[in-house]
Amino acid sequence: MARELLEALDQAGVRLTGPRRELAALIARRQGHFTAADLLADAEQRSLGIGRATVFRLLELLADQNLVERVDLPDGRHAYVPCEPSHHHHLVCVSCGAISEVDDCGIDAVTAEAARRSGFEIQSHRLELFGRCPRCQNVESRQ
Amino acid sequence: MARELLEALDQAGVRLTGPRRELAALIARRQGHFTAADLLADAEQRSLGIGRATVFRLLELLADQNLVERVDLPDGRHAYVPCEPSHHHHLVCVSCGAISEVDDCGIDAVTAEAARRSGFEIQSHRLELFGRCPRCQNVESRQ
DNA sequence: ACCAGAGTTGAGACTAAGTCTCAATAGGAG
DNA sequence: CTCCTATTGAGACTTAGTCTCAACTCTGGT
Structure with missing residues (x-):
């Protein structure tokens, strides 16, 4: 999936730089939504030396290309969801x-x-x- | 409308303090959505001496009572809308x-x-x- | 393979939004 | 009127996001 993100960025005419490749990989290995802080933490944990601004800039780019959508969680936080570029909605x-x-x-x-x-x-x-997703419903009913 | 807010707060069993009455009045005279910062600015402009925390606390209270709803604007900001406590949605x-x-x-x-x-x-x-609301559609078509 | 220059980067200052703490204050029940 | 407790303002603090700028690195042209 990281590949798809990079291809789409390439299509968009931006440079495929090191940090962008690394962030794309981090996003790809995440499941479900994530916040900018999550990504930043991932990058930090791996000592990738990626700056805060770079993360926000990439998220903005991806959002512009509709590769990622911004979702407002019920608690007010902002999260991002990698997704198809067509118009649709999310079940969280x-x-x-x-x-x-x-x-x-x-x-x-x-x-x-x-x-x-x-x-x-x-x-x-x-x-x-x-x-609640099907899996979480199962887990709870088993307890 | 300020009266309604205060009555509802009273019902909820919280104290009707000075700051709360003043903020209710400020909310009542606003039309459409407003942000916490807007309210804060209103209060400041009138030298009401109301602290930032008090504003957020009241908004939280009102949101708990469904007297105000939190709306996420397309640009990512959070706004509040005074509204009926029943379930519904907003056209912004x-x-x-x-x-x-x-x-x-x-x-x-x-x-x-x-x-x-x-x-x-x-x-x-x-x-x-x-x-765009009907009025703004008219304004634009007249120009 | 090299070069040039435009796009991109990280650091860190900065702003805005919201939370928390705490001593002082003020509702309101009795 | 009094007392207790909820509430308050100030301001420190946290978190999210933006901005600037010098340094760096893609990438297209040669």
Whole structure:
């Protein structure tokens, strides 16, 4: 998956530098969401000597390319989720942080209805679903 | 509207102190969303001598009572919206910040479908719609 | 293989957002 | 009115993110 990220960055016309390769690898080995601080900690732990600014800059780049999406967790923190560049939404497991992608199953009808009632011209929307993933449900029911 | 906030706080069993009354009034006179910094600036401008911590504490209280909802703006900032305590979503005008409430017109079907497909047990969701309110549409079309 | 120059980098200062602590204060129940 | 406790403001502190700048390193052209 690190490869995909790098290819997409290459497509975007930016340089494939050492730090970017390393960060791409770190992102790839993470599952579910992660925060900028997580990435920074990973890099630090491996003594990669990557600066704070570089991490934020890469995340911004990836977000611009829709390779990563910013998700606002219920507790107010910001997390990032590596994902497909197409429009979709996320299901976030509140126990383990696993992420599942959801495509637009009917949300457009909801936004259209809201637009009709309110008179707003809707430009974008954000839907985030929080719950427990199948694995965490199993773990809990076994206890 | 300040009165409603205070009554609700009273119901919640907390003290109706001076700072809380003043902040409630400030919130009431704001339209649309506002950030903690906005409130703080309001208070400062009027030399109310209200501390930063008090503002955040009140917002937390109000959020607990669902009298105010936290909205994550597209630019990543956190804003608050005074609103009805029932479950609903917000339409945010990206030009002027006006807020309109939207009740659940069909979103439950979407979450149910997402749950079915993914196996997640969905506990909560957040839907935010961004666009231009009727007034801002008019203003722009007149220019 | 080399070079030049533009894009990128890390360090660290800086800002903004939010939390925490603690002594002083002020609601409000009785 | 009194007393107890919730609440307060100040300010230190933490965390998230941005900015600047000199040094470095990709990469396309030769």
